[in-house]
Amino acid sequence: MAEDNFRDSIGTINEEGQREWVYPKKPTGIFYKYRKWVSYFLLLFLFASPFIKINGNQFLLFNVLERKFNIFGFPFWPQDFYLVVVAMLIGVVFITLFTVAFGRIFCGWICPQTIFLEMVFRRIEYAIEGDRGKQIRLDKMPWNKQKIIKKGSKWVVFYIISFLIANIFLAYLIGSDELLKYVYDGPQAHLGTFIPLIIFSFVFYFIFAWFREQVCIIACPYGRLQGVLLDDKSIVVAYDHKRGEAENGRKKFRKNEDRAALGYGDCIDCFQCVHVCPTGIDIRNGTQLECVNCTACIDACDEIMEKVDLPKGLIRYASEDNITKKAKFQFTPRLKAYTGVLTILVGLLVGLLFIRSNIEADILRLPGQLYETTAEGNLSNVYTYKLVNKTTHSMDSINFKLLSHQGKIKLVKGDYFKVQEAGLSEGTLFIEIPKSEINGEENTLKIGVYKGNELLEKTSTNFMGPRSFY
Secondary structure (H helix, E strand, O other): OOHHHOOOOOOOEOOOOOEOOOOOOOOOOHHHHHHHHHHHHHHHHHHHHHHOEEOOEEOEEEEOOOOEEEEOOEEEOHHHHHHHHHHHHHHHHHHHHHHHHHOOHHHHHOOHHHHHHHHHHHHHHHHHHOOHHHHHHHHHOOOOHHHHHHHHHHHHHHHHHHHHHHHHHHHHHHOHHHHHHHHHHOHHHHHHHHHHHHHHHHHHHHHHHHHOOHHHHHHOOHHHHHHHHOOOOOOEEEEOHHHHHEOOOOOOOOOOOOHHHHOEOOOOOOOHHHHOOOOOOOHHHOOOOOOOOOOHHHHHHHHHHHHOOOOOOOEEEEOHHHHHHOOOOOOOHHHHHHHHHHHHHHHHHHHHHHHOOOEEEEEEEOOOOOOEEOOOOOEEEEEEEEEEEOOOOOEEEEEEEEOOOOOEEEEOOOOOEEEOOOOEEEEEEEEEEOHHHOOOOEEEEEEEEEEOOEEEEEEEEEEEOOHHHO
């Protein structure tokens, strides 16, 4: 990057410290076409997932308040939080690995902020207000009938979509069935939910109507990680400065001029890569924190190169080493290290999922209660139990059996009980053990959870005995 092009502030702030509004030109080209297909698929996935059921379970559910979680149709409980932690670590390492290898590709192709802004809200803006030039002229225009109609209709559509997005996120939190029930009941029946929904709708509206690219530049910490994660071998959206500048720099295009003989680079200084950039930067100044790798500049530059009969790829996916040294992509020791960590974490998660029990049992001695001596001379402790059924079908004939000691377990209500699908069962039980089996005040019991005669799970608890038995 040239010395006189160096800047120490973000590209959307002017010299007076005020917001510099970005008017990106509507992109076209092969990469934009691919991005649209990826975005449509992800949007379909986002809007459909809360309404897809697998074995009666919502495909994706993150009900924090009631501590119910479904991931790909499988129910998870707070007791499975360690699996969530491992999965989150996998996500962090995965994104780190791809950032080191391919730069900020996640932001340009997969990030919900980019998809909603570029593929939904900006496309609506283009349809109502027109392309870059028309938008600039409309904003400079005094408030007249035309401007009021265009701006007003755009804002109304923006809020309707923001309200729809807020409802979809609500479906992920409380469940689609509950959301539909709220809709049928009407807002007045659920004001405690409806008012926050309206507030979040305005938050989404504010983000996509005004804050926009500032989310990626100011609010999102991921862009700042580029300085730590990227190196000369990372493949990013890059300007080939060797080819574009040559010996004498850039020059406007002139027909039938031999640019190579005059020492000029292939960049004709048309600024199309700048006009199409959704964050308002000049990619020719090198990799910058604002760049989200959206490829709009690649499409714009390739279109111009084709028109002036110069080779495409002046802006392309490339590493600095590829541009300066013609080096091919290498699987560096750094990438190998991240891949190794990712492989270990994925293996750990798969192993934990295989050994994950379908039922979670907790048996705790009732606090403040001492042991009792029964009429038969046995020692008795009272306990509370909690059983979580993680499956999608109910379990009948559930009972407990002692595995480590002679004795018996008595349920307060009958000999067997039932646990509903994805449900919780709680109760009280007594454990009686002969005095000869007890060794001191603290004893560890191993207990089996059975469905009929089938062992489902093992758990342990403490048993209190008299000190005289040490």
